[in-house]
Amino acid sequence: MAAQAKIEATPLGAGQEIGRSCVLVTLGGYRVLLDCGIHTAFTDNRCFPRFELLLDGDAPGGAQDGCAGGGVGGTSSAGSLPPGGTAEGGPSKYAHCVDAVFVTHYHLDHIGALPHLVSVLGYRGPIYMTSATRAIAQTMLLDYRHVMVERKHSKAIMYTEQDVLFSLSNVRTVALHETLRLGEGQDLEVTPYYAGHVLGAVMLHLQVFLPDRMKESSIK
Numbered sequence: 001m002a003a004q005a006k007i008e009a010t011p012l013g014a015g016q017e018i019g020r021s022c023v024l025v026t027l028g029g030y031r032v033l034l035d036c037g038i039h040t041a042f043t044d045n046r047c048f049p050r051f052e053l054l055l056d057g058d059a060p061g062g063a064q065d066g067c068a069g070g071g072v073g074g075t076s077s078a079g080s081l082p083p084g085g086t087a088e089g090g091p092s093k094y095a096h097c098v099d100a101v102f103v104t105h106y107h108l109d110h111i112g113a114l115p116h117l118v119s120v121l122g123y124r125g126p127i128y129m130t131s132a133t134r135a136i137a138q139t140m141l142l143d144y145r146h147v148m149v150e151r152k153h154s155k156a157i158m159y160t161e162q163d164v165l166f167s168l169s170n171v172r173t174v175a176l177h178e179t180l181r182l183g184e185g186q187d188l189e190v191t192p193y194y195a196g197h198v199l200g201a202v203m204l205h206l207q208v209f210l211p212d213r214m215k216e217s218s219i220k
């Protein structure tokens with residue numbers, strides 16, 4: 001029987017609460033982020049997942065071990081959230097700090113922090129979701145911003161409409177039961193399955209084929 005390689009999951013939010021769902025999973029040398037939500041009860045930085053853990057060398061496969069995309073650099077320091085991290089055009093430490101982001105469904109506690117991760121922190125890797133989630137996500141994010149503006153929660157307005165559109169412009173859609181093969185060796189397989197809950201929602205099966213053909217998997 002083949003041995004199971006190590007799989008680690010680090011909640012960046014939602015560990016003991018509802019809101020800001022975001023889990024860093026490392027398996028077979030890959031780092032993927034599952035969901036990127038906001039906590040709607042907060043109007044300051046506590047509404048975001050603890051993205052600084054993506055750069056923490058103590059985190060599984062952290063930046064000190066080298067992010068898989070190799071795009072580590074820039075001006076921000078680990079443990080801080082650099083406002084406008086890429087506005088000056090320089091590379092961000094977050095640009096390729098994970099290999100991919102997968103979004104399970106369009107609720108704000110699963111997508112609300114995407115504009116912050118992409119447009120403010122500077123993540124430039126792929127983002128995957130179903131076409132239904134993609135279609136509704138834009139309305140959800142723009143509406144959330146609109147509500148925050150109306151309520152004058154100025155501290156919560158951490159992204160603009162342009163940030164929303166930009167963060168979704170790089171989304172790649174995936175169909176149910178479609179297996180994505182990612183990584184240099186095409187050895188990271190991700191397959192979404194029907195999850196109920198809301199239109200377009202999925203659970204994800206992640207699987208990595210290691211060189212010795214050992215296999216490890218994780219289901220969310």
Ligand SMILES: [Zn+2]
Pocket residue numbers: 105107197
């Ligand atoms: Zn939900």
